Amino acid sequence: MLVVVINGGDTAEPGTALLIAAAPVGKGRLIDASSVLPALAAVPPSALTGTPAATVIELADPLDPQTVLTRIRATATAEGPLSLYIAGQLQLDRRQRLLHLALARTTPTTMRYTALPWHWLAGELAIRRPDTTTVVVDLVADAQAWQHIAAQGLALGHGVRLYGRIAPASPRRGTAAPAYLKACAAIWRSGARPDRATLHEQAAARVGADDALLLTIGTPPPAGVPAARAAVAADPHPAILAAAQAGRHAEAAAAAAAWEQQELRTHGPGSVQAIHWLEVRADLARLARDPGLSCELWMAAAEARLTRRQAPDDPDVEGAVDRAHHQWEQIRDLPRARSLAPALVRLRQGVPGRQRGALQVLQRRLESLHAGQA
Known part of the structure; x- marks a missing residue:
């Protein structure tokens, strides 16, 4: 109604x-x-x-x-x-x-x-x-x-x-x-x-x-604060980071998601502006000690950059995959780690990165997960 x-x-x-x-x-x-x-x-x-x-x-x-x-x-x-x-x-x-x-x-x-x-x-x-x-x-x-x-x-x-x-x-x-x-x-x-x-x-x-x-x-806020806070609405990153560092992880994540949505509306899906905020959200998940979500978001950022036809050896692409890999290794929820592994393996096959043997290390840990080991 x-x-x-x-x-x-x-x-x-x-x-x-x-x-x-x-x-x-x-x-x-x-x-x-x-x-x-x-x-x-x-x-x-x-x-x-x-x-x-x-x-x-x-x-x-x-x-x-x-x-x-x-x-x-x-x-x-x-x-x-x-x-x-x-x-x-x-x-x-x-x-x-x-x-x-x-x-x-x-x-x-x-x-x-x-x-x-x-x-x-x-x-x-x-x-x-x-x-x-x-x-x-x-x-x-x-x-x-x-x-x-x-x-x-x-x-x-x-x-x-x-x-x-x-x-x-x-x-x-x-x-x-x-x-x-x-x-x-x-x-x-x-x-x-x-x-x-x-x-x-x-x-x-x-x-x-x-x-x-x-x-x-x-x-x-008290008198005199609005001008200072307005100087932060120009660059939201310091306020978002401060919220995360203070343990207000949901507030920080919501703010980053809001900026991402704004960039999506302004510049469209796959834009560098929207991808930037996707990567900010991935790092905020790391700070919140949610490696599963961080891994998923870093993979999404890497896929978005590849869709933009950035090269597999582009530093931003390699960095996103490396961070996804690192966060995946921190996951202690075995079913969650197993569910994310296939997408990460596919990414690693296309973006081997500069650390020699990264794909092999990933595959070995995946084998141990299937064997029921941490």
Whole structure:
């Protein structure tokens, strides 16, 4: 369902609010996400956007990730402030280790085709001016997604304010309710109009933390900081590296994925700009101690460079394959190492590199893996 509400008549720059309530139909549903929409619909649109004039769009239990992406992409082009409210559940793609927002038809086996990758959202928001975007979430995470978030956090990249609550799925409690967003709606319906940080504190206090994760990411900096941070939006690399070195690996990865998506839109697939950010993501996976993902991304970068007709002995191609090989040797998950080995062997056959016997070393370790040895 799509509902557009205009509260006009004001000359100030209008704001846009996109409400997404999504969860699988049937036994895979962990949260009754759409139950929050009546509460939010009863809130004046201006409260949702923080602006006198507002446009509000609802997506209730959407079926197709491309439909959601199209709607997010359209709202991301709005000039004024943008607020996204998301109620739903997060699941982890075990193969690529990427978070997804489950949609109505999502199942564990169809996730890659029926759920919305979280980094798609980050990529669409990356095009917006810093500090014009606020995302408020009320999410439940399945066991694998919760472990991923607990280790790496959740973020949407530079310039996006993120508030909300993420709770682990609990079979004992049954289907969860989006209590955090309902508390926000109740505060607004009382007539109060607190700023976003205060609203978050009040809503969180009403529902209680329990074992949930409360998010307050990207709040406005103290006076004097914006100019310095703006000098970093010119070159995002230092901020991304700093986040990774501080252990905020999910934030760093989301920012890099967002820049990659922007370069894909600007310069196209296979462009040197997009490949650069693919390689940044590969190195960030190394810093996050995820050698399987790092190996996979380095292989993708090497394949992309070869597709661009770069020579097998090009230093960038050799470097990508060498790094993929090195990361593969660090993998201790034997099934994961076996699954990546055939693609790596094919790459090594075409890009032997400058280390003599690299292909033979790879094949020997692969033989030991098939024999059940580490």
